Amino acid sequence: MEILVQTLADGLVIGAxxxxxxxxxxxxxxxxxxxxxxxxxxxxLGAFVGYxxxxxxxxxxxxxxxxxxxxxxxLTMVIVGIAGMGIERIAYRPxxxxxxxxxxxxAIGVSLFLENGAMIAWGAQYQVYPLQLSHxxxxxxxxxxxxxxxxxxxxxxxxxxxxxxxxxxxxxxxAMRAIAHDQTAxxxxxxxxxxxxxxxxxxxxxxxxxxxxxAGAYYGTVNFMMGFIIGLKAFTxxxxxxxxxxxxxxxxxxxxxxxxxxxxxxxxxxxxxxxAFSLLILILVLKPTGIMGEKxxxxx
Amino acid sequence: xxxxxxxxPVVLLLLVAAILPFLANNYWLDVATLALFYIVLAQGLNxxxxxxxxLDLGYAAFFAVGAxxxxxxxxxxxxxxxxxxxxxxxxxxxVGVIIGAPTLRLRSDYLAIVTLGxxxxxxxLAINLSITGSASGIYGIPRPSIGSxxxxxxxxxxxxxxxxxILAVLAxxxxxxSRIGRAWMYIREDEDAAEAMGINxxxxxxxxxxxxxxxxxxAGSVFAVKMSxxxxxxxxxxxxxxxxxxxxxxxxxxxxxxxxxAVLVITLPELLRSVEDWRYLIFGxxxxxxxxxxxxxxxxARYDAGQAASGETEAALSGRGDDDVNVDAExxxx
Numbered sequence: 001m002e003i004l005v006q007t008l009a010d011g012l013v014i015g016a017x018x019x020x021x022x023x024x025x026x027x028x029x030x031x032x033x034x035x036x037x038x039x040x041x042x043x044x045l046g047a048f049v050g051y052x053x054x055x056x057x058x059x060x061x062x063x064x065x066x067x068x069x070x071x072x073x074x075l076t077m078v079i080v081g082i083a084g085m086g087i088e089r090i091a092y093r094p095x096x097x098x099x100x101x102x103x104x105x106x107a108i109g110v111s112l113f114l115e116n117g118a119m120i121a122w123g124a125q126y127q128v129y130p131l132q133l134s135h136x137x138x139x140x141x142x143x144x145x146x147x148x149x150x151x152x153x154x155x156x157x158x159x160x161x162x163x164x165x166x167x168x169x170x171x172x173x174x175a176m177r178a179i180a181h182d183q184t185a186x187x188x189x190x191x192x193x194x195x196x197x198x199x200x201x202x203x204x205x206x207x208x209x210x211x212x213x214x215a216g217a218y219y220g221t222v223n224f225m226m227g228f229i230i231g232l233k234a235f236t237x238x239x240x241x242x243x244x245x246x247x248x249x250x251x252x253x254x255x256x257x258x259x260x261x262x263x264x265x266x267x268x269x270x271x272x273x274x275x276a277f278s279l280l281i282l283i284l285v286l287k288p289t290g291i292m293g294e295k296x297x298x299x300x
Numbered sequence: 301x302x303x304x305x306x307x308x309p310v311v312l313l314l315l316v317a318a319i320l321p322f323l324a325n326n327y328w329l330d331v332a333t334l335a336l337f338y339i340v341l342a343q344g345l346n347x348x349x350x351x352x353x354x355l356d357l358g359y360a361a362f363f364a365v366g367a368x369x370x371x372x373x374x375x376x377x378x379x380x381x382x383x384x385x386x387x388x389x390x391x392x393x394x395v396g397v398i399i400g401a402p403t404l405r406l407r408s409d410y411l412a413i414v415t416l417g418x419x420x421x422x423x424x425l426a427i428n429l430s431i432t433g434s435a436s437g438i439y440g441i442p443r444p445s446i447g448s449x450x451x452x453x454x455x456x457x458x459x460x461x462x463x464x465x466i467l468a469v470l471a472x473x474x475x476x477x478s479r480i481g482r483a484w485m486y487i488r489e490d491e492d493a494a495e496a497m498g499i500n501x502x503x504x505x506x507x508x509x510x511x512x513x514x515x516x517x518x519a520g521s522v523f524a525v526k527m528s529x530x531x532x533x534x535x536x537x538x539x540x541x542x543x544x545x546x547x548x549x550x551x552x553x554x555x556x557x558x559x560x561x562a563v564l565v566i567t568l569p570e571l572l573r574s575v576e577d578w579r580y581l582i583f584g585x586x587x588x589x590x591x592x593x594x595x596x597x598x599x600x601a602r603y604d605a606g607q608a609a610s611g612e613t614e615a616a617l618s619g620r621g622d623d624d625v626n627v628d629a630e631x632x633x634x
Contacts, residue, residue, distance in 0.1 A: 035409040091588050102591045104355050105548055109587025116581035274424050277417035285402035
């Protein structure tokens with residue numbers, strides 16, 4: 001029982017991070033059918049921007065409290081969101097009509113650029129996050145669930161709820177859903193397609209950045225390569241839930257987090273990535289539409 | 301004759317490659333050897349990405365399959381190097397089919413991410429399994445020998461890989477202009493139209509993927525005996541990306557372009573030693589800039605359709621035409 005609860009709690013936190021990143025993948029894929037390989041690096045960028053902002057205001061020991069941390073989180077999300085829009089403008093928009101291979105290769109170039117740019121800017125070593133979160137928590141069936149874990153899951157849930165409302169209740173959300181259906185028709189209806197695509201990148205990037213800052217504070221260290229593996233896993237989560245589907249990405253992320261934590265317990269830590277990637281290949285073979293995905297045509 | 305004029309640069313290039321060891325010092329000979337490895341790898345990937353248009357982001361995995369197969373068979377079981385070659389080729393082809401068969405039916409972007417995941421799985425397996433020597437890898441791989449002559453020196457391996465590079469270039473060039481090659485390019489340009497013309501797109505893609513795998517594993521086997529020690533670090537994602545960069549930089553589907561791209565990818569970092577940290581940053585920008593401004597590469601592939609049509613004349617139209625119909629009919633039945 002103790003193990004079960006602990007696995008559930010740890011898995012939920014990791015799963016929340018996966019969900020936030022997977023949302024960006026799935027939104028961008030839904031709207032322009034692009035696998036944004038650089039998306040994991042936006043998570044890394046978020047962790048580093050948060051790191052710099054927190055260092056600037058003096059770290060966790062200045063007694064700025066929860067409010068200060070939330071301001072930093074929001075500021076990071078805005079900065080990285082703008083970076084995401086910039087990437088779309090410079091690297092992806094000119095290639096929207098080019099062969100698919102071109103835009104995929106460009107995305108890899110952007111990923112290389114972000115990783116190595118971060119390495120030059122912040123150094124190649126692991127950096128210790130200037131914020132130490134408390135390890136205090138409540139005891140449930142012998143397992144410890146920290147207040148930090150509860151807080152992180154709550155913030156993630158709030159972000160996802162906000163996104164859900166935005167997509168389903170606002171005009172821009174409606175435009176996004178419409179573009180995912182038929183880009184040309186939207187253009188004819190007077191929707192500024194490029195603006196909406198830019199907005200999608202902004203939201204996707206800022207969600208990933210939020211996950212990055214939270215993960216930096218949760219794990220305590222950040223590194224310029226931290227986005228690579230987690231980007232791949234978040235993609236796995238997006239595919240698991242059904243790529244293109246927003247509730248699917250949320251569900252997929254949580255499921256992957258839980259499965260991975262359980263897998264670590266069963267097979268040991270060095271095998272957890274193998275478990276996640278094998279899962280990815282298995283899903284693609286057995287049910288490429290994922291849990292909540294719509295039936296997609298094979299080619300477009 | 302036009303043919304001689306076209307062949308002259310190739311002959312000159314081969315001559316330079318043959319006498320290079322006597323002009324260069326040990327350091328540059330090593331760089332040249334590495335460049336030749338990259339030519340083989342990039343040509344293999346060229347079949348997959350350039351001809352068939354399948355983005356493979358885990359190509360280093362096949363390099364690893366070849367290297368580890370040879371390494372394990374030679375150190376643990378004491379096989380001769382030459383006997384390990386067919387095994388590693390067969391293994392790479394099988395692995396290629398296992399990974400390719402389920403995923404090649406999906407959209408091309410899925411293939412990219414699955415190959416990326418597969419590349420990571422192979423690397424993680426190499427780190428975690430005991431038979432692959434864990435993180436420290438396999439060392440003390442014996443030197444191969446031809447008869448009683450043992451290939452041991454830098455020079456021997458330079459010529460060995462030069463021969464393999466020439467064979468790889470020739471094979472890929474012949475493949476590209478063959479019936480299979482034309483089918484690949486058709487699939488790359490328009491899958492639906494290709495299928496409507498009776499091309500089995502799954503089988504053709506699988507063939508491209510497996511041939512790429514075989515060439516990659518061959519390079520891996522030679523790499524294992526050349527270095528005499530292999531470690532998972534050599535087969536990272538960065539390696540896959542560098543090979544891809546060579547193909548993209550030179551020109552997708554272009555044989556001379558890919559050779560040029562491979563040489564550039566290896567020699568440029570040597571020249572950029574002073575700005576080592578910036579290397580991959582520059583490569584990243586180069587990838588984006590190439591796609592934005594010169595997607596066809598530095599030395600683009602030329603498709604002289606007119607020449608081929610007039611060269612093959614009526615034989616192609618009359619005799620070969622019937623064969624084509626028969627083959628396609630067989631495919632339909634199969």
